[in-house]
Amino acid sequence: MRTQRQVVDYSLQKRAVLRELLAGRVGTYDVCDASPYLKNAARFHGEPTDQRCPICRSENLTHVHYIYGDELKQSAGQARTLAELPVLAMTLREFQVFVVEVCLGCDWNHLVEQYLLGRDGLAAGTESGPEQGAVASAAGPAHRRRREAQQ
Ligand SMILES: [Zn+2]
Numbered sequence: 001m002r003t004q005r006q007v008v009d010y011s012l013q014k015r016a017v018l019r020e021l022l023a024g025r026v027g028t029y030d031v032c033d034a035s036p037y038l039k040n041a042a043r044f045h046g047e048p049t050d051q052r053c054p055i056c057r058s059e060n061l062t063h064v065h066y067i068y069g070d071e072l073k074q075s076a077g078q079a080r081t082l083a084e085l086p087v088l089a090m091t092l093r094e095f096q097v098f099v100v101e102v103c104l105g106c107d108w109n110h111l112v113e114q115y116l117l118g119r120d121g122l123a124a125g126t127e128s129g130p131e132q133g134a135v136a137s138a139a140g141p142a143h144r145r146r147r148e149a150q151q
Helices: 011-022 036-045 070-075 082-091 129-150
Strands: 005-009 047-052 060-068 095-102 109-117
Touching: 011 109, 036 060, 036 095, 060 070, 060 082, 082 095, 082 109
Parallel strands: none
Antiparallel strands: 005 109, 047 060, 060 095, 095 109
16 A cells, blocks of 8 residues: 555564464454454455465454544544545544454464655655664564564
């Protein structure tokens, strides 16, 4: 999406959780705890993906997009379909999107990423957003390599 900015990627955290699980330091019961609300949001507003669930490996993950921001008023905290986001991005100045992956088979769920959307990004978003994103993605893989080298 054109106005997407200040992207925070949570794949490192997800890998850490999966490592803990493999090592037996946490149980599937601790990580497969999707609430009925989250599962409903996944069913009615979710975006199907072709990624297999890392836990049960029998279902594909569904992405749920939650929106937050003062301009949303009573809609803040609600799930929206991916198709609705560009429309909101053209009408609102700025709002936060949290993407959560959910498995409707085993209830695995984890934050995928968060980012800002809105009209503010069209005019002035170029001076800070992309730079921060570049730093984050450059730091990510290096950090991961170090972690793996230690193990
Ligand atoms: Zn699953």
